[in-house]
Amino acid sequence: MRRKLAAGNWKMNGTGAALAEVTALAAAHPAPAVDLLLCPPATLVERMARAADGTAIAVGGQDCHAAAAGAHTGDISAAMLRDAGASHVILGHSERRTDHAETDAIVRAKTEAALAGGLIAVVCVGETEAQRDAGQTLGVVGSQLTGSLPEGVTGATVVVAYEPVWAIGTGRVPTLAQIAEVHDFLRAELVARFGEAGQGVRLLYGGSVKPDNAADIFATSNVDGALVGGASLKAADFSAIITAL
Ligand code: PEP
Numbered sequence: 096m097r098r099k100l101a102a103g104n105w106k107m108n109g110t111g112a113a114l115a116e117v118t119a120l121a122a123a124h125p126a127p128a129v130d131l132l133l134c135p136p137a138t139l140v141e142r143m144a145r146a147a148d149g150t151a152i153a154v155g156g157q158d159c160h161a162a163a164a165g166a167h168t169g170d171i172s173a174a175m176l177r178d179a180g181a182s183h184v185i186l187g188h189s190e191r192r193t194d195h196a197e198t199d200a201i202v203r204a205k206t207e208a209a210l211a212g213g214l215i216a217v218v219c220v221g222e223t224e225a226q227r228d229a230g231q232t233l234g235v236v237g238s239q240l241t242g243s244l245p246e247g248v249t250g251a252t253v254v255v256a257y258e259p260v261w262a263i264g265t266g267r268v269p270t271l272a273q274i275a276e277v278h279d280f281l282r283a284e285l286v287a288r289f290g291e292a293g294q295g296v297r298l299l300y301g302g303s304v305k306p307d308n309a310a311d312i313f314a315t316s317n318v319d320g321a322l323v324g325g326a327s328l329k330a331a332d333f334s335a336i337i338t339a340l
Pocket of ligand 1: 262265301324326
């Protein structure tokens with residue numbers, strides 16, 4: 096049985112004042128029936144981890160370098176995130192794939208580094224609108240999944256997030272049938288490659304999840320939770336999504 100996961104991606108939002116949202120969220124969910132994860136910008140990881148200490152909220156980074164250390168100005172390693180109190184890291188988010196030209200091979204190398212550093216990797220895949228319109232969705236997400244995941248993946252080490260690029264931050268959401276089609280496909284791909292371990296890998300949906308559409312999305316086949324951007328910034332919104340899980 097896969098435990099559900101509500102994960103928040105703060106992207107490049109938030110300074111110290113925003114940590115009040117963490118305190119409010121923890122107070123609203125002292126013993127949640129689902130796992131909770133917040134991924135703030137790197138500058139807040141350590142402070143958020145301290146604010147979340149003793150609560151049900153886990154903290155993650157939004158990226159890590161594939162190397163363990165070295166001459167990579169501006170980057171952070173998996174070990175640094177761990178040291179700051181993170182347990183997870185988002186990898187291969189479409190904004191990273193676009194803004195930083197991250198290929199599947201790069202995402203795979205980062206995932207290997209994250210796992211070696213003791214982090215759980217939340218690996219993102221998703222098609223553009225043009226790719227969906229061209230009927231390429233399953234081919235695209237299948238090849239991203241194959242290329243981005245290393246060998247030996249299990250539910251304890253990796254979470255996969257399906258995030259259609261055209262749904263991120265746009266208020267547009269695929270139909271439930273479209274979400275089910277992709278999630279069922281990803282599950283089959285995971286099981287084909289990793290065997291029984293593939294059944295344990297949680298599949299999150301991400302892209303304009305809001306309090307008013309969360310319950311329907313969470314009731315969809317092979318959806319084990321959500322990766323939430325904008326609606327994770329305010330405790331009240333994220334809390335309503337968590338309750339819908
Ligand atoms: C995201 O950042 O991963 C995301 C899904 O954003 P939003 O919920 O704002 O669409």
